[in-house]
Amino acid sequence: VIEDSAIAANMRHREKTLSAEMRSSLADLRDDEVAILSAAALLPPDEVPFPWLQTLLCELETEFHALGRLERHRGRWPRIVRKLSGRRLLTLGDETQLGRIHRLHAAHVAPLVPASVRSAVVTHLVTLIESVARDEVSPSWTFRVLAEALLMNLEDNNQLANAVNNGAFLRRVRDYVGGDIPDRLSLAMLAACETSARESHDPDDQLRLVVALNNAGRTIQFNDPDHAARLFSRAQNVCESNAKVGPKDHRWGRLWSISINNHAAVIETSDPTRALDLYKYDRDLAIERAAARPTDRVAQLDAWLSLNSYGRALGDIDPSGALEEFTLGLALIEELESLEPSGVRPGRDVSLSLSNVAGILEHRDPHRARTLYLRDIEIIRELWQSQPGNLQAARDYSMSLSDFGRILRHIDPTQATSFLRGSLAIREDLVKQQPSNRRARRDLMVVLNALGRVVERVDPTEAGELFERALAIAEELAISDPSDLYAQRELAVALNNVVRMRSEISSVDSINIRVRILDITQSLAVAQPSSIRANRDLAAALSNLGHAIRFNDPPSALDYWQQDLKISESLSSRVPEDLELRREHAVSLVNVARALTESQPQRAQILGQRAVGIFQHLADLQPDDSQAARDLELVRQLPKLFTDGGVCRGPVIQ
Numbered sequence: 001v002i003e004d005s006a007i008a009a010n011m012r013h014r015e016k017t018l019s020a021e022m023r024s025s026l027a028d029l030r031d032d033e034v035a036i037l038s039a040a041a042l043l044p045p046d047e048v049p050f051p052w053l054q055t056l057l058c059e060l061e062t063e064f065h066a067l068g069r070l071e072r073h074r075g076r077w078p079r080i081v082r083k084l085s086g087r088r089l090l091t092l093g094d095e096t097q098l099g100r101i102h103r104l105h106a107a108h109v110a111p112l113v114p115a116s117v118r119s120a121v122v123t124h125l126v127t128l129i130e131s132v133a134r135d136e137v138s139p140s141w142t143f144r145v146l147a148e149a150l151l152m153n154l155e156d157n158n159q160l161a162n163a164v165n166n167g168a169f170l171r172r173v174r175d176y177v178g179g180d181i182p183d184r185l186s187l188a189m190l191a192a193c194e195t196s197a198r199e200s201h202d203p204d205d206q207l208r209l210v211v212a213l214n215n216a217g218r219t220i221q222f223n224d225p226d227h228a229a230r231l232f233s234r235a236q237n238v239c240e241s242n243a244k245v246g247p248k249d250h251r252w253g254r255l256w257s258i259s260i261n262n263h264a265a266v267i268e269t270s271d272p273t274r275a276l277d278l279y280k281y282d283r284d285l286a287i288e289r290a291a292a293r294p295t296d297r298v299a300q301l302d303a304w305l306s307l308n309s310y311g312r313a314l315g316d317i318d319p320s321g322a323l324e325e326f327t328l329g330l331a332l333i334e335e336l337e338s339l340e341p342s343g344v345r346p347g348r349d350v351s352l353s354l355s356n357v358a359g360i361l362e363h364r365d366p367h368r369a370r371t372l373y374l375r376d377i378e379i380i381r382e383l384w385q386s387q388p389g390n391l392q393a394a395r396d397y398s399m400s401l402s403d404f405g406r407i408l409r410h411i412d413p414t415q416a417t418s419f420l421r422g423s424l425a426i427r428e429d430l431v432k433q434q435p436s437n438r439r440a441r442r443d444l445m446v447v448l449n450a451l452g453r454v455v456e457r458v459d460p461t462e463a464g465e466l467f468e469r470a471l472a473i474a475e476e477l478a479i480s481d482p483s484d485l486y487a488q489r490e491l492a493v494a495l496n497n498v499v500r501m502r503s504e505i506s507s508v509d510s511i512n513i514r515v516r517i518l519d520i521t522q523s524l525a526v527a528q529p530s531s532i533r534a535n536r537d538l539a540a541a542l543s544n545l546g547h548a549i550r551f552n553d554p555p556s557a558l559d560y561w562q563q564d565l566k567i568s569e570s571l572s573s574r575v576p577e578d579l580e581l582r583r584e585h586a587v588s589l590v591n592v593a594r595a596l597t598e599s600q601p602q603r604a605q606i607l608g609q610r611a612v613g614i615f616q617h618l619a620d621l622q623p624d625d626s627q628a629a630r631d632l633e634l635v636r637q638l639p640k641l642f643t644d645g646g647v648c649r650g651p652v653i654q
Contacts (some may be wrong), residue, residue, distance in 0.1 A: 036080050044145055126163045133166075190216040222264045225267075316531050424448065448466045463501055583628075586635075
């Protein structure tokens with residue numbers, strides 16, 4: 001306690017000393033010098049932008065009777081900087097355009113800032129917000145410094161709050177600024193809008209509140225999805241009540257639809273069934289609005305967004321239906337881009353549609369999927385290169401690289417590895433810039449697994465290291481949010497990859513991990529009975545556990561394989577166009593045939609022949625796919641792989 005008191009006393013003494021020094025330093029400053037120092041006190045102390053201060057000096061020129069014309073002002077700026085820096089009131093920072101003001105100096109000056117200077121600073125910040133929203137800002141530090149300056153000045157300032165409540169601006173901040181700054185800024189903006197809405201009965205204030213709820217929710221959704229879901233739900237309620245009161249005001253209908261879409265997106269990983277219902281409702285509302293307003297570009301873009309959102313949610317239940325939605329969306333956005341290519345996100349929307357269509361075609365028409373992915377990469381690479389420092393552009397490019405690398409895995413492993421390594425490098429950098437961002441860590445985990453699968457045949461040691469890194473992330477994500485079904489699934493995927501590569505693991509430990517994977521996949525299949533992915537994962541877990549115990553407990557292995565066959569056969573019949581589902585069905589047939597060779601040789605032969613037919617057909621459809629060729633070669637050896645005891649000792653098709 002004594003030590004703490006001494007520290008506090010020293011701090012108070014230092015503050016008094018600095019306060020006295022400040023009074024002495026400020027005593028003979030001219031009006032323009034005081035104005036510049038006052039403006040600096042309203043900006044981030046470690047990053048005071050000199051170009052902003054120069055602009056403010058011009059804007060405040062009429063306040064200083066001695067300044068005269070602009071030509072004379074140009075010689076004053078260097079003199080002001082020399083004087084303030086000579087007194088260590090304003091010093092140079094790490095970057096040439098950024099300076100520093102001591103925090104205690106700023107705290108001393110801030111309460112004394114003249115109203116004219118404070119107003120000029122706010123006006124300049126509003127102008128910068130508008131420039132950022134129009135993508136007219138070049139220095140990358142602008143986004144970070146502007147966001148911090150807004151946080152310092154946003155409280156009790158409706159002019160700033162209304163300016164910040166701009167989706168395009170906040171998206172740019174999210175794109176360029178890491179850490180918790182975007183979250184803090186959006187929540188501060190929301191608090192200001194809530195205050196205005198409570199104190200006013202103006203419908204426009206209610207509209208601004210809904211926009212603020214959606215903007216804040218979109219900003220925080222990856223770090224705090226539960227809070228984001230509550231914000232979107234509030235926005236829906238406000239929109240619904242106001243849409244009934246003022247049905248002729250189309251703004252309420254549009255915001256209602258946007259709020260529904262946002263709400264669906266944030267609950268998609270925890271309640272996919274409810275999310276699908278919301279997406280469908282939003283999709284119908286958006287299509288109705290677009291049909292009623294055929295010349296309204298915003299209404300058409302809303303319809304495109306809703307088609308893609310609903311298609312994405314539908315893809316795991318009805319891929320053919322999803323393909324229809326994505327194809328409609330691609331046609332719509334290509335038409336809009338051809339009519340007005342200078343949209344808010346030129347090229348990116350087309351790229352997203354291309355990727356969505358390719359994702360469905362990946363297991364139906366691989367050649368066309370590769371063509372679409374290549375178009376996607378070309379568009380996204382150009383956007384990424386033209387926007388250095390843009391986190392979203394970097395993520396988009398990493399996604400495109402990963403998608404294309406994944407589809408090349410069995411066609412050109414070397415090229416696939418190159419694309420996936422490029423994606424990995426970007427995602428590692430994104431995690432460094434946003435260490436608390438859940439989505440960034442999830443993206444990194446996914447590409448670690450994807451790269452590991454490609455390199456495991458040529459470098460099992462590296463593959464094992466990649467899988468271990470992915471498992472560490474997967475376990476952290478699954479533990480931190482047990483309601484996230486996607487995180488639980490990725491944990492099962494990571495466990496499966498790791499147990500396959502751990503050469504030193506005992507058979508008992510391997511079986512225990514396989515049982516854990518089966519438990520996870522069973523619970524996910526129960527929670528999502530219509531999900532193709534959840535049922536595929538369950539079938540794979542049954543198959544893998546069967547392989548783990550096939551020598552020690554053949555009857556149980558057969559039981560697991562028969563359960564796997566039942567699921568895979570159902571899925572293959574449900575989506576006959578999916579080549580991967582057909583392959584998994586054939587693998588299941590082989591597993592059961594191998595197990596029945598001695599006890600039911602005729603049935604084993606029938607199942608084996610069915611498998612050979614499927615593998616042959618897949619090889620004919622994919623002549624450049626190494627996996628299809630390898631599968632066919634292995635299955636043709638099936639009759640030769642059994643010992644006298646009836647137990648197959650040959651290679652396993654997985």
